[in-house]
Amino acid sequence: MSVPEGALVSVCVLLRDRDVLHARRVAGQELEKLGARSVKKTRFVTAVSEIGRNAVMHGGGGEARIYSQVHPPCVTVVCRDKGPGIADVDAALCDGFSTAGSMGRGLGGARRLCDQMEIETTVGKGTCVTMVARL
């Protein structure tokens, strides 16, 4: 994905579940500043939660960078880790696919919940997921 639109607002370290909570709070606040409605905000923050949690649980931790832009209004979250990467992204996006014995709804669900989502991943190097909410 190209350079995120807007200005960098915050860099959140993602090592533990608490960190995911912080990152999603910041993302929610930025959307609120732009006047996002509650459904928009809930959807996007849920996506950030799923992707942030994946970075912590599967990616061994990483960081989330949050960008905000007024014209045209959008919030972008770039979530990056240096974990094992995803071997088959298409399979991972399918509901029900999980290597963790979980429900495997996070990745596919997150994509449905944001306006744009891109996954860049290299096996053995890491994963970077970019999520965009447009207002």
Added chain:
Amino acid sequence: MSAASAIYFVEGVLLVAIQEDISDTDILDLQEALAERIVRDSARAVVMDINALEIVDTFVGRILAQLASVSKLLDAQTYVVGMRPAVAMTLVELGMDLPESKTALSLSHALQDLRGKPLA
């Protein structure tokens, strides 16, 4: 038990108000504490108020669903109350539902249902 959510026992019902900033660890602790309380207090129902939750992701959704299944095995009905409309819409999009729990708009609706009265 963490301070993230308090459990109250009223009229045979365990009431839990989940706090806004509940962490994964807190909610796992809560799940365990509730299972123990159901047995210790011989509770017939668990009412979980999730109105403070701005979002319910797959993790929290799964814990809520598991909690309801555990309660059922221990012979208590679970009610989830106070779900925000945006949260309901998001859960549908995540393809999640809470099969073993009854949902009610508010605590008083849940209590009315428990007393077997029709909803006003």
